[in-house]
Amino acid sequence: MEIKYIWTKELSTENLKKLFLSVDWESGNYPQKAQKAMFNSHKVFTAWDGDALIGLMSSMTDTVLTVYFQYLVVHPDYQGYGIGKKLVDTMLEIYSDIPRKVLISVNEKVGFYEHRGFTHHVDKSPMFVSSL
Structure with missing residues (x-):
């Protein structure tokens, strides 16, 4: 297995649909919106096996104080091979000068992210208004 990593926002709706649905994410049912979300992201780091999109991580940021990692997804057939680790570690390196990193x-x-340096805060709670 030779995995290729690429910075790109140019992702087809079909690739996004397949990847998101492979992990049962509702976003896969809205591939056009997912495509637009990737295009509107600050950065998107992707993993490929040939022509198949098998992983990605995206970010949104104010470029000064905070970066938010919105998506990290790795196709189940490729989990356990260090692909998620590579995606996260690369993003953390790119944003090393941003003091607050959120996901x-x-x-x-949670354990996966703790191994990458993230901490769980018991005094903070994620809050949502969502139709997904």
């Missing part, structure tokens, strides 16, 4: 994790993935 929201599902509970079962």
